[in-house]
Amino acid sequence: MLQPPPAAPGMREDAIDTPALLLDLDAFEHNLDTMAAHIAGSGAKLRAHAKTHKSPVIAARQMARGAIGQCVQKVAEAEILAWGGVPDILVSNEVVGRQKLARLAALSGIARVAVCADDAAQVAMLAEAAEAAGQRLSVLVEIDVGAGRCGVAPGPDAVALAQRIAASPHLRFGGLQAYHGSAQHLRRPDQRQAAIAAAAEGARRTVEQLRQVGLDCPIVGGAGTGTFALEAASGVYTELQAGSYCFMDADYARNLDAAGQPVATFRHALFVLAGVMSAARPGIAVLDAGHKAVPTDSGPPLVWQRPDLTYVSASDEHGTLACASETAAPKPGEKLRLVPGHCDPTVDRYDWYVGLRRGVVECLWPVAARGAMT
């Protein structure tokens, strides 16, 4: 259900109710500009991933800086973006189920919509849904370039599936989905380079084999915040699907550059503002933000600009901080910014972004696709 916003425009940060999802607008805009500058001239375009932000408002800002469209994972996310004005959407995985396919086909009447497949049965179901809706759906073949999750093997299996798509009067072969998710989080640059070199080689070989059977490959999509520069430079990928770059999180901040230093391309723009609810024991403070407020699937949050404080454990609604020095322990009522371990599931816990500029609330943007799972 929709929660009331925890702040109002003009309010100062220390008056915002907790927990709240804060967006530092200067850092956010810096990240959008930085991504646009990084990939300019690379031959690849940004199709930013909306599973991170779940907001047509943010999508519009990405597209104003050159993003050609958006990726989503769910039909319900695609609907909310399309209805919010996004004209070009890729569902970057497989979609199965009668209701979902009917909704997807209907949506392709009001926006460019593409979806992925890795199985002949899915292709048949997509064709049936498209025919019933009187639409023609664009379908990409997902190839497994190292993630070991969805996708057919690069090469002949992918070509056979592409031919099956191209043979349907209700479908259009849209290209290849070649995303290597786990490569994003390999910490050393040589590890990331090796993983993406292998992924790009699988994609390149498949594109070539498709060409040999007369199939053009309009899109080769993949890449995320941890590796996008590698895919952009590959000469194979045409679309980059980074999502987290606009917010950053504690997990991505652990990726290292060639000098062994954290990659600092993007700034932390997303925070959870939490309040201290208890400090009854020396050296410990308890926050009103547990794992319902700041999911810990990619590790605990960091406490922003407070290296003396460590978020050591999360229960449903309590977050326990260990304090390096008893004298520095925060008191009940103090508010602290947390840098989420993983931005995507954190955003999905909130109904509102509280947009801040230099400490003052400027806007409240709805997390319009919050909970959009079907």
Place this chain on the structure above:
Amino acid sequence: MLQPPPAAPGMREDAIDTPALLLDLDAFEHNLDTMAAHIAGSGAKLRAHAKTHKSPVIAARQMARGAIGQCVQKVAEAEILAWGGVPDILVSNEVVGRQKLARLAALSGIARVAVCADDAAQVAMLAEAAEAAGQRLSVLVEIDVGAGRCGVAPGPDAVALAQRIAASPHLRFGGLQAYHGSAQHLRRPDQRQAAIAAAAEGARRTVEQLRQVGLDCPIVGGAGTGTFALEAASGVYTELQAGSYCFMDADYARNLDAAGQPVATFRHALFVLAGVMSAARPGIAVLDAGHKAVPTDSGPPLVWQRPDLTYVSASDEHGTLACASETAAPKPGEKLRLVPGHCDPTVDRYDWYVGLRRGVVECLWPVAARGAMT
């Protein structure tokens, strides 16, 4: 934002869109009846914890079977329950912050509301908010009986804080909060018995010391699904705060009885219905329910009545199943029930309970306090 429901009354289970939060109504009612029977005559009453279910509809069913009220963790949860008709609510932890305290004090004009404190500064803030609202707030002293999180030490510290509460014309000393959360998940019954014996002893000693200074202790609250029978039998605890018992989850199902067998007091009533979206690799199936749909903070979900399938990894929107035998691997479009690892955060991901009886949708109950974090 509010999502449309994934089902309609009268629909059969295999037609429900995925992912969906299913409630098996027969198992749910069995659990409510079982709890009522277990504690009848124990001297302790059930004040069921709504952080699990977040629903005035479920609260009403618990109270129809003898629960004397509800616990919550958040003021926003208390509001939704009180506005939905629950007359007696305990916020079972500390609440700090000007807005929250003003809301809490206002709420105590329409329902019996109590809250916890473990610090003199909180008591002062509570008194100020109660005075401003022209209300008198009931405040329990939280004592740390082993959880090592919030709470003052049992004994003199607790007595001093209780006296401070009792001395305020705007507050009323409500009793002791003596919850031992981590004891719920100790797997062996002797471990749970030892932990709760120590907790009850701390509470008993504090009650006695309060009596010596002339303070009566109307409530001694604590207990959860893993240990409630121990607190009920202690002769000290007057209110039991179990929440998960009405749903059960995979984590609580790992608790053992004296014979080394899983405690089977309650049945699994809560499920996430998930769909297979991809099965491109032998022995692997990928579900449309990742950790956004079924949080893994207490371990992965189990696949209901399918011991041949293991949920081995969760990413944002993908759940990967390993199949014991290739011939048994589920196909795209198949739907499977998952037993969540942890029911509380799972419920909080959904806007709707899909209530099922013998395979047919009977009702759609809103998760009215979904996302109520402030």
